[in-house]
Amino acid sequence: MTRALVPRLPVAPGVYRFRDERGHVLYIGRATELRYRVGSYWTDLGKRRHLARMVPQITRIEALTCDSVHEAAWLERNLLERSKPRWNRIRGGMEVPFCIRLADFTVQAAHWPPAASGGLVFGPYLGGTQARLAVSALERVMPLRYTGDRLGGSQRDMAAIRGVGAGDRDRFVELITAVLRREPAAVAQLRSRLVELRDRASERLGFELAARIQQEIEAVDWVVAEQKVTTLVPGGDAEAYGWADGVLVRFQIRSGRLSGWEQRKCSRAAAEPHLARTPAQWRDFAGRNAELATRLVAESVRPGS
Known part of the structure; x- marks a missing residue:
């Protein structure tokens, strides 16, 4: 009966939980596609073979759909921090919470909550790697660090190479802020420029650079995805x-x-x-x-x- 409920799940990101016949929660998990992830418990557990003894105990499936995989990741973490069911191995999640801070002509990834005060703080985001890659993407297109008034020699050289200066500062701050506030036009502009840079690198046989920029694109998608289950x-x-x-x-x-x-x-x-x-x-x-x-x-x- 329980397995027959799987087709009723949507092909959408979300969180699921299994209960036994007494109503006790057995397991909480997250999915990029709920229907396929939950269905996998009755087909191929892969690296999750330790859960094989749990599956016969499942008598109820409950699930929530989320607006992004990032939102599902946060929701799973929130639920597991509050209560760890028997078959979950860890409380909370594997990813570390991060935020992105815009201050003093720099944009940086920082642990959440940030230790430093001042400036604008965006997030929180799950995953330090994703946050740092997103920052790298922002700096690749809008190199704010090279628009300061007191640049060192190497920074002045880089500013000249990048063709930027103090006159670009306000524009960069405005665009970075708009991206991190998930404004569609700004996000589309950043993403379009990154795709252009990736494809140009690939055409020039710079495959490592192209792969790096692709990672940055995916990180930008992660941080700008709708996420309301954990806020600042x-x-x-x-x-x-x-x-x-x-x-x-x-x-x-x-x-x-x-x-x-x-x-x-x-x-x-x-x-x-x-x-x-x-x-x-x-x-x-x-x-x-x-x-x-x-x-x-x-x-x-x-x-x-």
Whole structure:
């Protein structure tokens, strides 16, 4: 019965969890494509053979779709920091949280939360490698470090080679800020320029450089992907609700992080007060995941389990 639910999962990034017949959470994981990742537990576990003994215990599948793989990675981390199920090996996640800081004519990747104050801080992002590669991409197209007023000899030489100076500073700051704020036009402009540089390097047989720039493009895609389950905003406690076909799903946001979700049977009338106080930015997320919850509810699941 449980395996038969797999086709009801979307081919989309998200987080899934397995429960046993008593309602206990067995495992939490994330997926680039939920349907295929969850389905793999009944086909080929690959390097996850230690989970073979868990699979027969699964009686319920629950899942949330996310707006990006990055968002799914953060959500998995938040859930595992709060509670580690028996079959998960580690609490939290493998990736290190980073942010990107724009200050003093430089753009740099830093651990989150940043130790230094001042300037503009963007993120957080999961993965120091991805954050550093994204910074490298920004500097490749907008070399802000070479627009300062007090450059050393080698920096002046590089500024001359790159054809930039103090007059470019404000433009670079504006463009970098727009990219890190996920403004579509700025992101498209940066990505287009990186693709151009990658292809030019490849045409000149600079395959290592082309490969490096491709990594930077992928890192830019990672940091600008929609991600709202973990924010830099302090406080941020809230609850969000979604309802569909008799199932109410409750999402717990604590200190700006979505860190828990529950679902139960509920009438539309009883759900209305909860839906009315759901923050606007969470309504689409909550609504579509309530619809997913109804598709995954099996007849064997007891109310309130």
